[in-house]
Amino acid sequence: MIELVELTKRYGQRLAVDGLSLTVRPGTVTGFLGPNGAGKSTTMRLIVGLEQPTRGTALINGKPYAALKRPLSEVGALLEAKAFHPGRKACHHLRWIAAAADVPAKRIDEVLELVGLTSAARRRAGAFSLGMAQRLGLAAALLAEPQVLILDEPANGLDPEGVNWIRQFMRGYAESGRTVLVSSHLLSEMAETADHLVVIGKGKLIADLPTQDFIRTATKRQVRVRAPEAGRLADLIRLADQQVERDEDGSLLVSGMEAAEVGRLAAQHAIELHELSPQTGSLEEAFLNVTQGASEYNTSPAHTDVTTAGVAGGNQS
Numbered sequence: 001m002i003e004l005v006e007l008t009k010r011y012g013q014r015l016a017v018d019g020l021s022l023t024v025r026p027g028t029v030t031g032f033l034g035p036n037g038a039g040k041s042t043t044m045r046l047i048v049g050l051e052q053p054t055r056g057t058a059l060i061n062g063k064p065y066a067a068l069k070r071p072l073s074e075v076g077a078l079l080e081a082k083a084f085h086p087g088r089k090a091c092h093h094l095r096w097i098a099a100a101a102d103v104p105a106k107r108i109d110e111v112l113e114l115v116g117l118t119s120a121a122r123r124r125a126g127a128f129s130l131g132m133a134q135r136l137g138l139a140a141a142l143l144a145e146p147q148v149l150i151l152d153e154p155a156n157g158l159d160p161e162g163v164n165w166i167r168q169f170m171r172g173y174a175e176s177g178r179t180v181l182v183s184s185h186l187l188s189e190m191a192e193t194a195d196h197l198v199v200i201g202k203g204k205l206i207a208d209l210p211t212q213d214f215i216r217t218a219t220k221r222q223v224r225v226r227a228p229e230a231g232r233l234a235d236l237i238r239l240a241d242q243q244v245e246r247d248e249d250g251s252l253l254v255s256g257m258e259a260a261e262v263g264r265l266a267a268q269h270a271i272e273l274h275e276l277s278p279q280t281g282s283l284e285e286a287f288l289n290v291t292q293g294a295s296e297y298n299t300s301p302a303h304t305d306v307t308t309a310g311v312a313g314g315n316q317s
């Protein structure tokens, strides 16, 4: 379990983490989300004692990192993919960590096998691709079979097989009763992996709740309806003071009513229905809704102005 109490980190004028209080529980994968610069990596570094808080505390299994007797068997962290000596072979990198953590050498082969790096064990880590470096970092984090796993963007650089593997792995790890905290910008991936979400913006807590609740509360709930007499049904819905819009494919998207209510209304007026389906929003939609205004680095809309773009002196005439 990880507990943060009023955790705060200031760098000069900048409050990177601002009074974060939350608990990351065992048995679940907790996704840690936030726009760029929100303070996710800083929070993770504070948890594992790589930074000192300006104020507040971070506890792992009830203790600050520095007070853990066998830190590597309590918490494994993958924070920086290329945190190894580039000239060292992968197996040698793991050997010194194993020695420091008092882990038997045979465990090195097990973790290399687990992350799919057995065939690269004797290659120099400096020549590894980003995906291979991530796998090696994960192998190091897992050496002492820690109770708590903290992963900062672990899917970064992984190929599709690797992304799928890490998702299954994190789920399995949490199901065995351990704690997993993982940050990621891959929201569709997070929607499938995380049971619970912590969302921060500008260092502050925005949301801390189960993934499905987060999506439900932060997105528009709609019901899609297909009916030959869509126009008549739309009029009845508006008469009931609810909102309805026509989608491009001719179906209706009703807001403010449950599917059963729309079905009842249609039945009362003998309107034939060809589809009646509640629409669930996406994690991406929910994330964008709640982090509006909490993002420091906003971009302009993603379209290209063809009248001026890419043409030096394009507005001369």
Ligand SMILES: Nc1ncnc2c1ncn2[C@@H]1O[C@H](COP(=O)(O)OP(=O)(O)OP(=O)(O)O)[C@@H](O)[C@H]1O
Pocket (backbone or CB within 6 Å): 011, 014, 015, 016, 034, 035, 036, 037, 038, 039, 040, 041, 042, 043
């Ligand atoms: N060592 C440091 N010195 C000064 N400022 C820092 C330092 N580390 C982080 N910051 C600042 O703290 C803020 C939070 O950064 P952090 O890397 O924790 O965000 P993040 O949520 O992990 O972002 P991203 O999604 O881009 O990785 C940023 O404004 C960053 O510039």
